[in-house]
Amino acid sequence: MPELPEVETIVNSLRPRVVGKTIIGIVVRDTRPIQQIGVEEFCRRLMGRSIRGLSRRGKYIIFSLSHKNNLVVHLRMTGALLWNPAGPEPFSRLEFVLDDRSKLVYTDVRRFGTFCLARDAGKIVGKLGIEPLNKEFTRPALAAYLGTRSTPVKTALLNQERIAGIGNMYADEALFAAGIHPLRPSSSLKPQEIAALHRSIRAVLKKAVKNQGASIRNYRQPDGEAGRAHEEFAVAHRGGQACPHCSTTITRIVVGQRGTYLCPHCQTAPGMTTLKSRTKGLTGQ
DNA sequence: CATTGTCCCTGGAAGC
DNA sequence: TGCTTCCAGGGACAAT
Numbered sequence: 330m331p332e333l334p335e336v337e338t339i340v341n342s343l344r345p346r347v348v349g350k351t352i353i354g355i356v357v358r359d360t361r362p363i364q365q366i367g368v369e370e371f372c373r374r375l376m377g378r379s380i381r382g383l384s385r386r387g388k389y390i391i392f393s394l395s396h397k398n399n400l401v402v403h404l405r406m407t408g409a410l411l412w413n414p415a416g417p418e419p420f421s422r423l424e425f426v427l428d429d430r431s432k433l434v435y436t437d438v439r440r441f442g443t444f445c446l447a448r449d450a451g452k453i454v455g456k457l458g459i460e461p462l463n464k465e466f467t468r469p470a471l472a473a474y475l476g477t478r479s480t481p482v483k484t485a486l487l488n489q490e491r492i493a494g495i496g497n498m499y500a501d502e503a504l505f506a507a508g509i510h511p512l513r514p515s516s517s518l519k520p521q522e523i524a525a526l527h528r529s530i531r532a533v534l535k536k537a538v539k540n541q542g543a544s545i546r547n548y549r550q551p552d553g554e555a556g557r558a559h560e561e562f563a564v565a566h567r568g569g570q571a572c573p574h575c576s577t578t579i580t581r582i583v584v585g586q587r588g589t590y591l592c593p594h595c596q597t598a599p600g601m602t603t604l605k606s607r608t609k610g611l612t613g614q
Numbered sequence: 615c616a617t618t619g620t621c622c623c624t625g626g627a628a629g630c
Numbered sequence: 631t632g633c634t635t636c637c638a639g640g641g642a643c644a645a646t
Contacts, residue, residue, distance in 0.1 A: 330639070361623095388640080405640055406623085420624095439623045441640070480617070489641080497639065586619080587639065 331404040333461070333494030334537035334558060335548050336385050339410055342551045344383045346412050347392075347433060351379040354426030362422055362437065364445045374398060374446050375425075386454040387493030399450040402435075408442030410435055412551040438547060458491040461530050462538075466492070468527045475515040475523060482518060483511035484585040486530075495530065498543060498565040501590050503529040505564045510596040511584050517599070536561065564590040 331339070355372045357363070363371045375394070382393040390410070392400040402410070411418065411434045423435040423444065435442070445453050459466045474492075478485050486492060486500040495503070504511050506529035509522055518526070542548055542556030545566050549555060559566065563573050568581040572592035582589050 332640095403640080406638075407625095437623095438625065439638090441623065443641095478616085484617090487640085588637090 330406055330496060330498065330545060331408065331542070331548055332388060332496030332499055333385075334499070334534055334540075335542035335556065336388050336390060336404070336494070337538050338542040338550055338556065339404075340383050340385045340390055343410060343412060343433075346431065346551070347380050347427065348383055349380065350427040350429060350431070352376060352425055353428050354424075356424040356426075358424070359422040359440065361440050362435065362442050362444045364443050366446060371444070371446060375400065380427075386450075387457045387460070387489055388496065389454050389457075391450050391454070393450075397448050399447050401445045401447055401450055401453045403443045404437070405439075405441035405443070407439045407547040408435065408437040409547065409549045410551055411549065411553060414553060456490050457493040458489060459493065461492055461494060462534055466527075466531070468524055471527050471530075472520070472523045475518055478515035480515055481512045481584050482509060482515045482526075483587075483589060485515045487585070487587070492530075494534070497587050497589075498545065498559075498562070499530075499533055499537065501565040502533045502562060505590075505592060505596060506533055508595055508597065510598050511589050511591055512582075512599045513597075514599065564592055566590060 352375050355375060357368050360368050378394040378396055378398060380392055381395060384391045388403060390402040394400060413431050414434050418434055418436045420436045420438045421434050422437050422440065425433040427433065447453055459470060475482065475485055483500050483504060486495050486503065501511070503526060507522065507525040509518065509526060537543060537558035540556060540558035540561065541550060543558035543562065544555035545559050564579050567579050568590055570579050572579055572595060575592065575594045577592055577594040579590055580593055582591065
């Protein structure tokens with residue numbers, strides 16, 4: 330599932346391959362991903378445009394195009410952007426042919442992904458919150474946000490309008506690394522817990538970017554390779570396995586309709602007072 | 615406004 | 631073996 334580290338990896342991989350190229354062909358195998366406008370207009374506004382730049386905001390990918398246009402892509406659950414895939418892709422939905430004859434193929438088993446065209450990308454990504462890897466994501470900013478919320482802290486971390494890019498897996502990993510139970514009310518976190526969570530969020534995301542994302546399900550890099558970040562997950566998608574710190578069996582609960590993995594020993598349950606910081610091995614580098 | 619719940623979608627796993 | 635049922639979950643949207 331592409332979250333911030335996966336999208337960052339995709340953008341970094343694609344950038345040198347597509348920036349400066351011109352779109353000379355489009356194959357629409359499925360119209361569902363195309364939002365707000367018809368297929369015809371979508372193609373007309375993309376054909377002959379050159380790709381000037383590629384960037385990420387939250388979990389969105391932004392292709393900056395000539396003629397002041399932006400193609401804003403969200404991969405949702407199972408979307409992938411593949412560059413010159415070796416064979417036919419069974420779930421190919423859109424294909425873009427570039428002027429060097431290279432092909433950018435959008436595949437998506439479950440068809441949740443979206444493609445939007447906008448003169449102003451802010452119209453789509455403008456509501457997103459702070460980028461957790463940017464300087465503006467400070468400990469006081471996190472404290473100010475969490476301090477006023479009663480929702481479970483995990484739910485708060487998933488709110489894209491406040492912090493952009495954290496998804497289900499990395500919320501679990503960050504909370505484990507900080508020793509915080511996902512069901513703790515946001516406003517109940519103590520200053521030292523907020524400090525630990527702030528460090529953990531950055532450390533977990535940075536480490537995952539370095540490992541080129543996590544291939545839990547369908548995620549692939551544009552060259553078709555899997556990521557390695559999931560190999561180092563402590564709890565995410567590891568129900569039934571042993572906690573790397575205390576060997577307690579990792580459990581799965583549901584928080585805000587999302588599957589949630591945690592160590593019941595290391596992550597103090599709501600209402601309990603013991604604080605166990607688990608930031609070891611995550612230097613935040 | 616904050617918060618909760620429903621829906622979208624389909625392959626793969628689990629159950630019978 | 632083959633059929634049916636359930637599950638995964640980001641974000642839009644509706645309801646409270």
